Amino acid sequence: MSLTYLIFDASDDGEGTGTWEAVASVRRDDLPAVMAEVDAVLQRAERRAPGPRGPLDEDGVWDADTQLREDGGWTEVTLTLTGPWAWGEALLAELGG
Secondary structure, eight states: OOSSOOOOEEOOOOSEEEOOOOOOOEEEGGHHHHHHHHHHHHHHHHHOOOSSOGGGGTTTEEEEEEEEETTEEHHHEEEEEEEEHHHHHHHHHHHHH
């Protein structure tokens, strides 16, 4: 699978945990395609999960957050993943992100 709408920026906390964030701003007609990409990323993350999902400060190993914000005829979709650096980099490499 190749990602069309979601382009991730990565940051590393220096202790082996990474954060990957993608923001897509699209017209309403393109929203289903963006959400399909979000679902595909989350499904792949679940399949490749390095441990339990949840907030890292509550013993989760990885987590994800999706936010939608509408502004006029545009919708901004933000997907944020957090987890072990090697896991996230491998996951996004598989997705072409």
